[in-house]
Every structure is written in C-alpha cells, then in structure tokens.
Amino acid sequence: MFGGLLQYVISGLTVGSAYGLTALGFTMIFNTTGVINFAQGEFVMLGGMMSVMLHQAGLNLPAAVILAVAAATAVGAAVERLAIRPVRRATAINLVIVTIGVSICLRGLAMLAWGKDTLRLPNFSGAAPLPVFGASLMPQSLWVLGVTLLILLGLRLFFSRSIHGKGMLACAYQRKAAYLVGISVERMAMLSFALSAATGAVGGAILAPLTMTSYDVGVMLGLKGFAAAVLGGLGNPFGAAAGGLILGVLESLGAGYVSSAYKDALAFIILLVLLFVKPSGLFGRKSAERV
Amino acid sequence: MRRALPGALSPVLFFAAAMAAPFVLSNQYYVSVMTLCAINALIVLGLNLLLGFAGQISLGHAAFFGIGAYASAILTTTYAWPIWAGMLAGVCLAAAVAWLIGVPALKLHGHYLAMATLGFGVIVQIALNETTWLTGGPSGFVGVPRLTLFGYTFASDRSYYFLCAGTLALAVALSRNLIASRTGRALRAIHTSEGAATAMGVHTSRYKLFVFILSAVYAAVAGVLYAHYLGFVAPASFGFHFSVQLITMVVLGGMASIWGAVAGAAFLTSLPEFLRALENIDILVYGLVLVLCMIYLPGGLAGGAAKLAKILSNRIAGHAGRA
Numbered sequence: 001m002f003g004g005l006l007q008y009v010i011s012g013l014t015v016g017s018a019y020g021l022t023a024l025g026f027t028m029i030f031n032t033t034g035v036i037n038f039a040q041g042e043f044v045m046l047g048g049m050m051s052v053m054l055h056q057a058g059l060n061l062p063a064a065v066i067l068a069v070a071a072a073t074a075v076g077a078a079v080e081r082l083a084i085r086p087v088r089r090a091t092a093i094n095l096v097i098v099t100i101g102v103s104i105c106l107r108g109l110a111m112l113a114w115g116k117d118t119l120r121l122p123n124f125s126g127a128a129p130l131p132v133f134g135a136s137l138m139p140q141s142l143w144v145l146g147v148t149l150l151i152l153l154g155l156r157l158f159f160s161r162s163i164h165g166k167g168m169l170a171c172a173y174q175r176k177a178a179y180l181v182g183i184s185v186e187r188m189a190m191l192s193f194a195l196s197a198a199t200g201a202v203g204g205a206i207l208a209p210l211t212m213t214s215y216d217v218g219v220m221l222g223l224k225g226f227a228a229a230v231l232g233g234l235g236n237p238f239g240a241a242a243g244g245l246i247l248g249v250l251e252s253l254g255a256g257y258v259s260s261a262y263k264d265a266l267a268f269i270i271l272l273v274l275l276f277v278k279p280s281g282l283f284g285r286k287s288a289e290r291v
Numbered sequence: 292m293r294r295a296l297p298g299a300l301s302p303v304l305f306f307a308a309a310m311a312a313p314f315v316l317s318n319q320y321y322v323s324v325m326t327l328c329a330i331n332a333l334i335v336l337g338l339n340l341l342l343g344f345a346g347q348i349s350l351g352h353a354a355f356f357g358i359g360a361y362a363s364a365i366l367t368t369t370y371a372w373p374i375w376a377g378m379l380a381g382v383c384l385a386a387a388v389a390w391l392i393g394v395p396a397l398k399l400h401g402h403y404l405a406m407a408t409l410g411f412g413v414i415v416q417i418a419l420n421e422t423t424w425l426t427g428g429p430s431g432f433v434g435v436p437r438l439t440l441f442g443y444t445f446a447s448d449r450s451y452y453f454l455c456a457g458t459l460a461l462a463v464a465l466s467r468n469l470i471a472s473r474t475g476r477a478l479r480a481i482h483t484s485e486g487a488a489t490a491m492g493v494h495t496s497r498y499k500l501f502v503f504i505l506s507a508v509y510a511a512v513a514g515v516l517y518a519h520y521l522g523f524v525a526p527a528s529f530g531f532h533f534s535v536q537l538i539t540m541v542v543l544g545g546m547a548s549i550w551g552a553v554a555g556a557a558f559l560t561s562l563p564e565f566l567r568a569l570e571n572i573d574i575l576v577y578g579l580v581l582v583l584c585m586i587y588l589p590g591g592l593a594g595g596a597a598k599l600a601k602i603l604s605n606r607i608a609g610h611a612g613r614a
Contacts (some may be wrong), residue, residue, distance in 0.1 A: 038535075087586050094589055097542045100581065101579070101581030104577060105575055107578075108572070108575035108578055230406040262421060265414045275396075275406065275410075279399050
C-alpha cells in the first residue's frame with residue numbers, strides 16, 4: 001500500500017520536474033518581456049530530439065546532451081531576434097499568435113528533419129531500478145530530480161548574484177524604469193528566451209530516456225508547463241517549479257487511484273477548482289492583467 | 292473613416308455574394324471548402340464578440356463546437372430523435388455548459404481566464420475520447436444522418452452550403468445589431484476598463500456571462516451544422532489545436548471586426564487547402580504565414596484592408612486636388 005503510494009509520488013515528481021522546468025521557462029520569458037511563449041514546449045522537444053539525433057550520429061551521451069542544449073539555446077535567442085523583437089510593441093494577444101506560429105514552424109522543421117518516429121534516448125546511468133521502501137526507483141529519475149534541483153539553485157544564484165540576473169528582475173518589475181536606469185531591455189529579452197530555451201531543453205533531454213520523444217511531444221508538455229506556471233501564480237519562477245511538481249504528483253496519483261485514462265483530465269479539473277477558489281494561483285500576487 | 296455602405300446594405304451584399312459563390316466556383320471540392328469556411332466563420336464570429344469586443348479570452352471554444360456536434364449526433368443517431376430536436380438539444384446543452392463554466396471562470400482575468408478555459412477544453416476533449424460507449428471514442432462517431440428540416444433533406448453539397456452561408460449571414464446581421472446596441476456599448480466598455488464600466492453602472496459580470504453564452508451558442512450551432520454535414524465526428528476535431536486555431540482566426544482577421552472574423556476564418560480554413568500542393572512543407576509555410584501576418588498586419592486582415600482603403604482614398608483625393 002505504502003509502496004504503491006511512494007511509487008506514484010516518485011513517478012509524479014519525475015514527470016513534474018519536466019513540467020516545472022517548462023513552467024520555469026514560461027515564467028522567465030513572461031517576467032522579462034510580458035509574452036506568454038507558446039513555443040516553450042517546442043524548446044523541450046528540441047532538447048530531447050536533438051540529444052537523440054546527436055547521440056545516434058555517434059557522439060557520446062554527455063556531449064550529445066550538452067550540444068543539444070546549446071543548440072536549443074541558440075534557437076531560443078534566434079526566435080526572440082527574428083520573431084518577437086520585430087513585433088515587441090504589439091498587443092499581448094498578437095504576441096501569443098506569433099509564438100504559436102513559431103511553435104508550428106519549429107514542429108514542422110523537426111518533423112521534416114527527423115521524421116515522425118518516436119525515439120528513445122538511452123538512460124544516463126543504467127536501467128536497473130533501485131528498491132526504495134517497496135517502490136522501485138529508476139536511476140534516471142534521480143538524474144531528473146538532481147538536475148532540476150541544480151538548475152533551480154543555479155537560477156536562484158543567477159537572479160540574486162549576477163548583474164544580468166538582476167537586470168532581468170528589474171525588467172520584470174518595471175520595464176520602462178529598467179530601461180531608464182540603463183538596462184538594455186532588448187538584450188534582457190533575448191537572454192530570457194535563450195535561458196528558458198536552455199531550461200526547457202535540459203528538461204527535454206533528461207526526460208527523454210523515461211518517456212520517449214518525438215517531434216510533437218512539445219504540445220502537451222507546453223500545455224502542462226503553462227498549467228504549472230499558472231498554478232504557481234504566473235510570474236513567480238519558484239512557484240512555477242513547485243506548480244510543476246504538484247501537477248505531476250496529482251496527475252500520477254490520479255492515474256494510479258482513479259483512472260489512467262482520465263489522468264490528464266484530473267490534473268486540469270484540480271487546476272480549474274484551484275483557479276476558481278484562488279484566482280491568482282497558489283503563490284501568485286493579485287493582478288488584474290488582460291490578454 | 293467614412294462609412295462606405297449604409298448599415299443594412301453590407302450584410303445583404305455579403306449574403307448575395309455568398310449565394311452566388313457556388314455558381315462561380317462550381318467544383319464540388321470548392322463548395323465543400325466554402326461550407327467549412329462558413330461553419331468556422333460562425334464560431335469565429337461568436338468568439339470575436341467575446342474576445343474582440345468584450346476582451347475576454349477563451350482557449351476552449353472548440354469544446355462548445357464539440358458539445359453541439361456530439362450531442363446532436365448522438366441524440367439523432369443512437370436515440371433516433373428527430374433532427375430538429377437533436378440540434379436544439381445540442382445548442383441548449385452547450386449554452387447550459389457555458390453558463391456552468393462561465394459563472395466561476397469569468398471572475399478570472401487575463402492569463403488565468405485563458406488557463407481556465409483551456410483546461411475546460413482539454414477536459415471536454417478527454418471526456419469525448421474516453422466515453423467510448425457513448426461517443427465511439429478516439430475513432431469517432433459514424434452514421435450521423437444528413438440534415439432534414441421541414442421535410443427537406445439537404446442532400447447535395449450545394450444546398451448544404453446555402454444553408455450554412457445563410458446561417459452565417461443571419462449571424463452576421465445579428466452580431467452587427469448587437470454591437471450597435473446598448474449591449475454592444477457595454478461590451479466595449481468592459482474591454483476598455485472593467486472598473487470604469489462598473490463605475491458607470493454597467494453590470495459587467497452579467498454582460499460577460501451573456502456574451503460568453505452567446506459565443507458558445509454560435510459555436511454549438513456551427514457544431515450541429517458540422518456534424519450533420521460530414522456525417523462523422525471525432526474528438527480530434529474539437530481539441531486544443533482547434534481552439535488555438537479559432538483564436539488565431541479572430542486575431543488574424545482583425546479583433547473587434549465582424550468582417551474580419553469572417554475573412555480570418557475563410558483565410559485560415561482555405562490556406563491549408565492551397566498549401567496542400569507544397570506537400571511536406573505545408574505546415575512550415577502555415578506557421579510562417581502566421582508570423583509574417585502578425586509582423587506586417589498587426590491589425591489583422593480587417594486592419595490591413597482599412598489601411599489600404601485609406602491609402603487609396605488619399606491617393607485619389609490627392610489626384611483630385613491637383614486636377
């Protein structure tokens with residue numbers, strides 16, 4: 001009984017980490033630029049797919065993952081420069097449509113380049129599950145949780161210690177004021193896209209050995225990531241990460257105890273109830289923005 | 292800008308043009324594409340009232356389209372209801388669901404409202420997928436009868452197109468009247484500032500709920516037309532993708548523009564058909580067109596057309612001035 005519960009929690013936390021990383025990406029871009037980036041899921045997809053492709057091309061696993069993340073980061077920066085900057089004065093809804101167009105393009109490119117097959121990345125360190133109090137823990141889950149934690153710590157340091165991190169925070173508070181004190185808002189916007197592409201790509205790469213990957217995994221991951229970001233109170237990066245973990249665990253428990261067919265529905269039903277009870281997310285401040 | 296046509300004339304002209312279209316484009320394939328355009332335009336028209344005029348986003352409108360389609364399909368096929376009753380029930384069910392969701396959801400703002408409606412849409416799609424005993428599951432629901440009203444069966448594609456285009460023209464006229472009315476003014480006031488609207492005595496929550504339900508009704512009417520046209524419904528047609536596509540149609544057509552809604556729906560519904568010749572890269576070009584349109588036509592097709600008309604009329608005025 002306890003073993004079963006633990007098992008669900010472990011797998012929930014693992015998947016939730018990926019949601020959390022996606023949500024973190026949403027939040028960073030939203031804070032710095034005010035854009036809800038619907039192409040966030042595609043960054044996750046790119047991380048996973050490019051890792052697989054580079055690994056198949058003969059690179060060893062760490063090199064493939066690092067190179068894939070670097071490439072996705074470049075794609076993120078390019079997206080900001082080519083698609084977002086030309087319309088940065090547009091209304092929020094227009095910007096959303098632009099990111100939807102970008103996500104369609106990225107997905108189309110991935111499909112053309114790598115086909116429609118579902119692919120798997122080998123486990124980072126063996127596939128023998130470790131027994132933990134009657135549940136079994138995949139070594140890859142440890143990787144996922146560990147890397148997620150590292151990224152959170154790294155971002156925490158980045159935002160509190162580095163000048164660029166502080167610049168991004170300043171943009172989040174007041175873009176105009178940040179501009180007035182000499183922060184290059186444009187560069188911060190590009191940095192936020194690059195950074196969230198990197199975060200998303202890492203999530204995609206570390207999850208790929210567990211859940212497989214294909215050109216279209218970005219859609220559902222992006223959706224869940226957005227849900228997690230809203231659950232955590234949009235604009236709060238660590239709330240977003242927590243939102244991802246909560247969503248992952250709820251989903252996993254729902255799949256285990258209620259019905260696996262309705263696991264996605266369950267996650268969203270809980271989300272709706274939460275929103276109706278607490279309209280600004282779990283950790284969010286009250287806001288009155290409009291799309 | 293100068294009003295080009297007296298108010299009542301343009302829907303009539305639109306109706307005439309829509310009725311003449313199948314005689315010009317008589318190919319059956321064109322007629323079926325135009326029918327789908329009309330059906331999508333109906334949903335987008337409703338969504339534009341909600342998003343473009345009242346400023347409330349919904350990322351779950353495909354669900355209302357689906358509820359209408361499925362309810363009518365199941366009632367008329369499995370339970371052998373007469374078609375008019377099934378259609379009516381489908382629309383009423385969608386309105387009831389919109390009321391249930393709208394009361395709590397419309398208290399939310401901005402991205403939270405987007406998330407709530409998105410979640411609702413995903414839940415409905417999953418329910419359509421999983422209740423296999425009722426809906427036939429992911430493989431869809433077959434054998435929906437062709438529409439028969441007052442003893443007349445809309446058997447040919449062309450007659451069905453006339454029905455859909457007629458319904459659309461009716462909806463256009465209705466929406467125009469609504470926009471020009473007290474309700475329309477209230478909706479625009481809510482868009483500009485909900486606080487100010489409340490302060491001026493506009494009952495904002497009631498108006499928001501009204502326009503939400505109205506847009507759901509538009510979507511459900513489109514849904515029943517869709518189900519009895521194709522004779523087949525599958526959950527994949529009513530998912531998140533379609534909701535996003537609907538929003539895209541509203542924005543690309545032009546927010547808060549009735550004709551923009553119709554143009555956006557027609558453009559994005561027929562675009563994949565044109566791109567089919569490009570085979571594999573069609574999806575890529577579709578995405579590119581979206582991005583480029585938003586970069587170069589921020590006001591959508593309607594905004595672009597207005598700008599073009601202004602430039603042209605300035606040119607003409609300039610010529611006249613010099614002559």
